[in-house]
Amino acid sequence: MLQAHFALAGSVIICLSLMLGGLLLSTDYAVVSVAQLVFGIAAGAVMRGRSSRVAADDAADSASSRKSKRKPRELTSDELSAQMAREAAAEDAADVAVRIRGKQVAAPPADEEAEEEWDEAAEYALDEAEEDEDAEVPVSSLAAKAAEEKSASDSGISKIRDVIVNGLKKTVRDDEPESSPPPRVRDKKRGEKPTDSAREEMLASLNELNESEAALDYELPSIELLTEGDDVCFEEQTIEVRRKAKILEKTFADFGFKVKVVEIETGPVIAQYEVELEAGLRLSRITGLADDLAIALRVPSVRIVAPIPGKNTVGIEVPNETRQVVRLREVLEESSKQVKNMRIPIFLGKDVSGNPMTVDLSTLPHLLIAGRTGTGKSVCLNAIISSILMTRRPEEVRMLMIDPKMVELSCYGRLPHLMHPVVTDMRKAEAILAWAVDKMEERYALLARAGVRHISSYNQLGKEELMERLEVESDEEAEAIPDHLPFIVIVADEMADLMMTAGKEVEQHIIRLAQKSRAVGIHLILATQKPTVDVITGLIKSNLPARIAFQVASRTDSRVVLDEMGA
Template sequence: MGIEPGLTPAAEEEMMRQLLEFQADQIEMVLQGHRVRARVTGGVVTPRWISFQLVPEVAARVSKIFGLSEELALRLGAESVRISRRGSQIQIDVPHPNPQTVHLLPLLRSLPNLPKQSAVLGLDESGTPLVLRLTSPDVAHVLVAGTTGSGKTALVRSIALSLALFNRLGDVQMVFIDPKGSGFAPFVQGVNGGVLPHLLRPPVRDVHRAVFLLGEMVEEMVRRDQRRISEPRIVIFIDELADLMEQGGKAMDRLMTRLTQRGRSAGIHLIACTQKPLVAAIGSITRSNFPVRLVGSVASADDAKIAAGIPNSGAEKLLGRGDFVLVAKGQIRRFQAAYVSDDEIRNVVGRMQGSRAQSRRWLEEEESAASAAATGTDGKATTPRPRRRISSMFGHQLRLIK
């Protein structure tokens, strides 16, 4: 049972309500068939998942519920389901029959007050906007890992654009190191030749220039330490970190180590992407100084452990295309990364360059039909039966990682 395309909003809402009730009934039937007494009490619809909340009876064995993931997936016609514990409840995540993209610009329009020097990542499992605050002592630097197709470059682009839209030049400035030359290209190819005003330097592709640039950043770090200043924040974005470290040799390793160890206090942050977060590729000291990990789909449980820095992150079960887990302070939170297209970046950069002023008013222009996809719904809550509460309307509160 799925949702047919081309339906009116009212018909689609009714189809979704029927689907939610059907799947909730199927979950209860599977559990009852295995003599597990439990009840689906509600849930949340997000762009990629339908999350059901399950309350087991006192005598029910929770471990038995966790062992029924394959049976539940088979009954629901899903490739897989994810089962986790949330306080006194069990959460069962089922893939959305019509997965939706979380578009960055409509999502930003829905956030009237974003903390200073913070970046929007996307929507978490409860549909709450997930925000990363760079100035927090527990954030400092961010490592983004995942295989090709996981969406790590798209996520980093969204981070960069959200920082630019909500912060003036006196708050945040940026540096791009882009060996492939395509990851951050839209930021310097804006409409009418626009370039992102927040850039300190043109994007660097050559490894030797990257070493020189990072050397300048180390000198700036030392200068700031001596003067005890940390503003404006400088964010260094690096695509394909492992390849850069391999080609840059000891000089690159030495510079990266100094920046990751001492950069935060001077207001210098690194956000680095890699397909290979191995110790041999990026160095044990460098890797250990990334307290926040954003991990997309990886090939195996071993790769997931290396990328997340902790075991049992579940990254090997992610779906790709923006499906990520955030790992910070030993805690894991799954989220759908926000997406912004090349053309959207070029349009925003062109308007920002044209006025030389950074303002949220750019977000109020060019409203698109994708605004509904930013929250995963048309803005209306479903109307479930009295015994369950399934919500598909997401609030505008922020979940701040700090």
Template sequence: MLNLFTKFGFNVIMGCDELPRKTKSKKKINTLKNFKHANEVYGICTIAFGLILLAAMQTRGAGQIGEWVRLLFMGLFSTVALIIPYIIVFLGILFFTNKSFSKVRNTIYFTMFFLCILVFKTLLDKTILDGLITLKLSELVSSSFAIGSEGIGGGLVGTLITSALVGLLGYYGSYIVVVATFIICTMLYTKTSLLQLLVNIKKILMKPIEMISFERKAKPKKETIKINIPSEPAETHINKVEQNIEEKIKILDYTDINSKASLVEAVEEPVLDAEELEEINEISTSKLQKQSSIQYILPETALLNQLEVTVNKDDRKNIQLKAKKLEDTLRNFGVQAKILQVNKGPTVTRFELQPDTGVKVSKIVNLSDDIALNLAAPAIRIEAPIPGKAAVGIEIPNDIVSMVTLREMIEQEAFSNSNLRLPFILGKDVSGSPIIGDIAQMPHLLIAGATGSGKSVCINTLILSILYRFTPESVRLLLIDPKVVELNQYNGVPHLLIPVVTDAKRATSALNWAVQEMIQRYKSFAENGVKDILGYNEKYKDNKMPYIVIIIDELADLMMVAPNDVEDAICRLAQMARAAGLHLIIATQRPSVDVITGIIKANIPSRIAFSVASQTDSRTILDMGGAEKLLGKGDMLYYPIGYNKPLRVQASFVSEKEVERVVTFIKEQLNPMYEEEVIDTISKNNTNMVNNEDIDELFDDALRVIVESNQASISMLQRRLKIGYNRAARLIDDMEARGYIGPHEGSKPRQVLIENVDIPSKEAR
């Protein structure tokens, strides 16, 4: 009726003195339906009516009509009628939000809420209700209306409903029915369960208490916080800094976490005499070497370069200014956030910020380019959120990159006293903490990155970690280097099973030997009733099996020569070799899907990504982007098995001269310990691959045709040799297996890998 009255009044104002009739007329009638702000008019009229009723109910200042309305509502509903004006005002506000309560269901819910309150209020006045129930109906109506007008009882409506309930169920039954009805209506209206309803009520009640406690905690301390800059790098400091915006940020410098030994300024290495050298060897042996029949002395750290540390006094001030600028940049783009902590690492500084409630994390991630522009940074990386923290990490490159040396990492207790089975050094994370990996837990590792990003240095660090920690009886190495020049310097080290393999065809035989060794070890485990190498070595402590670490420096070269054989061998080792103590470390500078195939990637769970050219290459390595934003020179993402997100690490650096000094030291104390049996087996397998008894009699002619035309295709052999398709295809496959031509590359022609002068004779094959 209220809406009808409002609509009729508005039509009169707009010039239509009556409601529109159902007559055919071409003239558009100027009614409320054609007015685009009709809801606002309804809202104003409804709110005005509610305020007039409120004035009449509360102050009796609405004139004679208002007094009549007040007496009517008070007589019907007693003091419960005081909430009716607020309901009407609330409905008027809903008109401005384009919401409507015209649905029958919502109307029923609000009516039931009102009646429950009315009946509950009436039940509370038990004495008055007992007196009214004894009266006749006519006397009950007049009496309840009269006392309701005075604000006593529940008015006429409340008395009639409550008296009926009390007569049927009694007082206690009436209370139960009223409360149950109210709860059910609330559940139906909010469409939530009772448990969730109670949880929401608890949150509403606890919110004021939490706000009060938060305000108490947020009161700033009156004490002035000093910024302590260490005069000596060896001291440990965790200092808090205070910015102009009166926000406290915790700044952690990676040099603060390092031990005292790793921060002493570099001095010229003294010349050691025989006695001092013997003492150093004894100390190294006592720390790291286990009981062994081979007199292998672990290398001392004096062979490695020492870290030269310089302290920049303006470092903390620059970090504060950069933090302030970062907050201002985010605020300019509508993101309210405060910086909680700053971690300064060797390469990047991570700002940990907490966005305000309601700020989407994706909004911060999408601002990476804008943040880099405002901070004049070459590239930034955003980690949202930081694993284990309610914060977003923004990693900004340092103006001056600090080097992480291998000597510094070896002297860390995390490596020297590690309980890991096969620990190796990686570097330091963004907070400056040392990162030590475990080859046995990985159990295989894929390393990929562009040229010059730090792969070879990482492999050298890994190999030296093994040489500094294990004897040749504990760990053996199988090095495959198709590039010839990267790992050749390790020839003669007693840890090597065989000399460094540089021939791609011989590398395939070496991988096949590793597969056979794995199978043989599993047979030994079964015969001795153990499951893995740990159980075997525990049972036979005097005749332990060594771990074998297979390192391939460039997978792409192997995949070009014999992709099928290499992929099969790698997959078999990756699937089964962990328990047998064989572990794969594979590196490549071409992270494309034809090199890192889906099968290889699925069986090698741990990955290291150095800087790459595109996000596509990053996804090939890590199944996610991020490596394209790395800075190069050892900056990497370490993603071992079990991690939810990759960890940013600055790899430790070791120079070629350092490697040469360590290798020379080891060679001088022990001769090479090559396994002649393994060498003979690999040579035999390589010969068998080449000398195939089922070679086609036209093989020499076909090879000569391919070399002379510099084109390898099945159709050409069919035409030139006048043979069928199947025979020509077998000839092409035989040439590929022997490394004379390259693999099939889709629509591209096969590459001829030999020249006319290189055609081997039958005896040579």
């Protein structure tokens, strides 16, 4: 009985649940639609009320402005930015150029009266573009030729032939053979070693030029051709150096050192102040004040020479406020007595004390000049060449010049001292150095036969004594032997280009000449603006003891040239 009651109650509950679920499912969509409708009506009413209020406010503002004649209402920042954006957009739309199908379309008119005309023009442009699209597109000649060949091949017009391959018959097209271009001949690379014939031609030209120009009646240039030196105001320089001497003594006193300036030597660029130190004062304490002295003297830097060679004083080199230009003429005039005892005099300038610096190239015996662009390297090279031309005749000194730049030494192309025109091709430059090596060996053999050790001793022998020592038998042999051997100076403006073009051969020639050519009167003057290890190798540097270093790019370059910093 109880079980029947529970079954009846359960069935009733299930039926009610199903009815409620069906009712909810059927009324869900209707409820949502009604809610959307209600919210839409409410939102419309709110918007209409807001617009009516805004219109009323605008009408009130306009009426009040007409009555009171006040200024128009100022726009807020948001309204002002919106208005500016609309104006900018309108201007951009008017300026933008429109192209339709590759044709320029005019901008729409600003006034409303011309809108109809603009619409008609736009429709006409569109119709014309459609007509152009329907027209045939021109085809280039190459494309037409390719199309014809393709159509011909597709239609079977090309000829065919039968070929037997490995016993099988195959049908292939019988086309005309294509023409292949002729083989290209590769040019000789730059820097390639010249052939033996080229070297023989170079040797013959050098000998012919030497014989033809040696007999020229050359007169030394007059010193009047050179520019005179500038006048020096000694009073102003005296006042300047005395003032700086007092500053030096005061600066040392501020650091607790009792130092006295005993002598001042003034040169064209710097002045050297000799200072005497008190007893017990270490040199290291003085050299450590270089930067402080430069600040006190208001100069970029000072150089302390501790001690001065041959003296018990310390030198302080300070740049002059006004630099003087050192002319070649004044150096020539001041060192005229020294030139008489020199074989190849070269004038380098003036030292710290203002005394002329004149050296004999034959005693150096070779010279290396290094410095970056714009530091005076080329000026120094020209001064050395001019020194030789002003003091020595062609039968005394002959020259060979190598100029990779083609413009630096071109002004010396017509000199009688030259054994060969200025060399600008690096292949010929290697041949020139090879010829110099052969000339060196030839001269050594001649000196050995004459029984002398140096070219100067050979030149001092007379014709008769020379023939006796050489035991010459025929007149032809006597004419072939020179009774006077001139010095030969080889000038190379840019050594880096030589090493890059033919490094191994050039390095070997330079090393052999630097080691042995001094006694036979062949000397090298090498200049470079790239004093690196690959250009100035260890063997080359060890055989070039005389070096001139201008300002270089780094401390490493200074060590390569001078074995120390400072350049």
